[in-house]
Amino acid sequence: MAYEDPDGSHPGVFWSSKATDEKIPGRLVLSGPRPRVVLSSPITPALVVKSRTQGADGSTITELGPPESQPDLTLHGEVIHGYARKVTLFECRTVRRRSQGLLGSDFEEQTLEAEWSILGSHEDENFTMETCSFRFPGVDEWTARGSYSLEFHKDRSSGKISYERPEDLTAPLAENQGTVTVKTDLRPPNWNLNGSGFSYYTRMILEKLPHVTISQLINQYIGPVIQLVTLCTSKDASPTSIEVRDSSDARWCLVHHAVVKEAHEKRRPLHPLLTLEDVGIAGVTEWISSYSQVSPIPALVSNIASSDHGRTVENKVLELAASLEGLHRRLYPQVRRMSKSQADKVRRMARDSVPEEFARIVNDALFHLYDPTYHERLVQLLDDVEEIAPGIVGDRGQWLHQVKNARNGFAHQLPNAGKGDIESLHALSQSLRWVLTFRLLRLTGMNEEIISQRIREYQPYTDFLTYAKRANPDAWPASAG
Structure with missing residues (x-):
C-alpha cells in the first residue's frame, strides 16, 4: 500500500547524480503537471561569493549574490511509494527557496521542479528509450479488441461466458524506426450489486525505437498517435499513462510528464468517425511516418x-x-505555376519595364510568382x-x-x-x-x-x-x- 503525506507527497531521500554520497531528506510531489522535490536542505547554494575587497580598516568585505547560472540537475531518490521505491527526476530547476535567518544558516528548504520523471529506476541524464507503452481515453473502445461469447446449457439451467484474447496487432515503422503493437489483456472479473462482468485493457506499445529522448518519444511517436485518434473521435486523446523500459530492459517505469493527463472513469461513450479496425495498424504506422511532413497542422x-x-x-x-x-x-x-527560371525571366522583364526607382518594389512583389x-x-x-x-x-x-x-x-x-x-x-x-x-x-x-x-x-x-x-x-x- 502506498504511503503518502496528507498533502499527497511521498517522503524519501534524494541526491544529485553527480554527488551520490550527499543524500538529503525531502518529499516527492506528483500532484501537478510536472514532478517536484521539496528538500529539507539545499542541494545547490542560493548565494555565492561574488567578490572580496579589503576595507580601509583592514577588514574584508564580501559581496554575495545568486550564481550566474545553475545547470539543470538529474536527481535520484528513494521514496515510500506503492509503485516503486526508486525515482529519477530529469532536468530539475529550482523554483522556490524558503529560509530562516538572513543567510539561511538555520534552515533552508529548496523546491526543484523536473521536466519529467520515471518511477522504478535510477538513470543518468543521457537516458534514452527503446520501448514504451501508453494508453489514452477510450483506447479500449477505439481499438474494440474485446471478444465475448455466452453459452447456455440445453435446459437453460446454467451458462458460461467465454473471453478470447485477440492476437496482438503489430506493424513496422518506415526506415527501421521501430514497431507499433496493439496489445489487449483481460482484466479480472468484477462483481457488484448489478451483477458481474469483464473488462479488457488495451495498450499501444512502441518497440525497437532508435534510442530516443523523452522529447523525441512524445513528438515523433506518441503525439502523432494521439492526434490521429483525436481526429477520428473528435475527443481529446491525450495520454493518461506512459511507461518506458529501464536501461536494462528489465522493468516498466511509470513516466510523470506534463503531457500525461489524469484519467477520468466516467466518460461519454465514443462514437468515432473511424476506429482502429477502419484505419488498420498499418495505417497507424503510415500516419506516424508521414506526421512530420504535415506537423503542426493535425494538432491545430x-x-x-x-x-x-x-x-x-x-x-x-x-x-x-x-x-x-x-x-x-x-x-x-x-x-508550380511556372518554372523558377521562367519566373526569374518574367520578373526581370517586369523590373526592366519600370523606372529604376520602382524596380525593387516590382521585383519584391513578384518574388513568389512561380508559387x-x-x-x-x-x-x-x-x-x-x-x-x-x-x-x-x-x-x-x-x-x-x-x-x-x-x-x-x-x-x-x-x-x-x-x-x-x-x-x-x-x-x-x-x-x-x-x-x-x-x-x-x-x-x-x-x-x-x-x-x-x-x-x-x-x-x-x-x-x-x-x-x-x-x-x-x-x-x-x-x-x-
Missing part, C-alpha cells in the same frame, strides 16, 4: 475539433484557412476531399469566395472583416475543419471507400451539413448534395 485541427470552449469563430476561420495553405505546401511542394495562388491551392485540396465527401463545401465557387474573403480580411485586418453573419461564419469554420480532417486522414493510406462510407454514416458530419444549409445558404444552397 484536433485541438479545435475536441475543444468545447475553443477559440472565437474568427480565430478558428483564420487558423484553419491558413492551415489549408500550409497543408497544400507540405503535400505538394513541387507544384500557386491561394485559390489554386484550395481547389487542389478540394479535389482530393470531394472524392470521399461529395458536397462537403456546397457551392464550390461561393465557398471559395467566402473562404478567401474571410482569410484575407482577418489576416490583414481589413475594415469589413468579420462583419458578416456569425452563424454563416461558424458554418464556414466547421467546413474548414472537416476539409482538413478528411484530407489528413487520407495520409493513413486506408481504403478510401471505407472512409467515404464512414463519413456518410457519421452523425456529427451529417448534422453539420444540415446546419450549414440553414446558416449559410449562399455556400450551401438547399439543392446542394
Whole structure:
C-alpha cells in the first residue's frame, strides 16, 4: 500500500547524480503537471561569493549574490511509494527557496521542479528509450479488441461466458524506426450489486525505437498517435499513462510528464468517425511516418475539433484557412505555376519595364510568382476531399469566395472583416475543419471507400451539413448534395 503525506507527497531521500554520497531528506510531489522535490536542505547554494575587497580598516568585505547560472540537475531518490521505491527526476530547476535567518544558516528548504520523471529506476541524464507503452481515453473502445461469447446449457439451467484474447496487432515503422503493437489483456472479473462482468485493457506499445529522448518519444511517436485518434473521435486523446523500459530492459517505469493527463472513469461513450479496425495498424504506422511532413497542422485541427470552449469563430476561420495553405505546401511542394527560371525571366522583364526607382518594389512583389495562388491551392485540396465527401463545401465557387474573403480580411485586418453573419461564419469554420480532417486522414493510406462510407454514416458530419444549409445558404444552397 502506498504511503503518502496528507498533502499527497511521498517522503524519501534524494541526491544529485553527480554527488551520490550527499543524500538529503525531502518529499516527492506528483500532484501537478510536472514532478517536484521539496528538500529539507539545499542541494545547490542560493548565494555565492561574488567578490572580496579589503576595507580601509583592514577588514574584508564580501559581496554575495545568486550564481550566474545553475545547470539543470538529474536527481535520484528513494521514496515510500506503492509503485516503486526508486525515482529519477530529469532536468530539475529550482523554483522556490524558503529560509530562516538572513543567510539561511538555520534552515533552508529548496523546491526543484523536473521536466519529467520515471518511477522504478535510477538513470543518468543521457537516458534514452527503446520501448514504451501508453494508453489514452477510450483506447479500449477505439481499438474494440474485446471478444465475448455466452453459452447456455440445453435446459437453460446454467451458462458460461467465454473471453478470447485477440492476437496482438503489430506493424513496422518506415526506415527501421521501430514497431507499433496493439496489445489487449483481460482484466479480472468484477462483481457488484448489478451483477458481474469483464473488462479488457488495451495498450499501444512502441518497440525497437532508435534510442530516443523523452522529447523525441512524445513528438515523433506518441503525439502523432494521439492526434490521429483525436481526429477520428473528435475527443481529446491525450495520454493518461506512459511507461518506458529501464536501461536494462528489465522493468516498466511509470513516466510523470506534463503531457500525461489524469484519467477520468466516467466518460461519454465514443462514437468515432473511424476506429482502429477502419484505419488498420498499418495505417497507424503510415500516419506516424508521414506526421512530420504535415506537423503542426493535425494538432491545430484536433485541438479545435475536441475543444468545447475553443477559440472565437474568427480565430478558428483564420487558423484553419491558413492551415489549408500550409497543408497544400507540405503535400505538394513541387507544384508550380511556372518554372523558377521562367519566373526569374518574367520578373526581370517586369523590373526592366519600370523606372529604376520602382524596380525593387516590382521585383519584391513578384518574388513568389512561380508559387500557386491561394485559390489554386484550395481547389487542389478540394479535389482530393470531394472524392470521399461529395458536397462537403456546397457551392464550390461561393465557398471559395467566402473562404478567401474571410482569410484575407482577418489576416490583414481589413475594415469589413468579420462583419458578416456569425452563424454563416461558424458554418464556414466547421467546413474548414472537416476539409482538413478528411484530407489528413487520407495520409493513413486506408481504403478510401471505407472512409467515404464512414463519413456518410457519421452523425456529427451529417448534422453539420444540415446546419450549414440553414446558416449559410449562399455556400450551401438547399439543392446542394
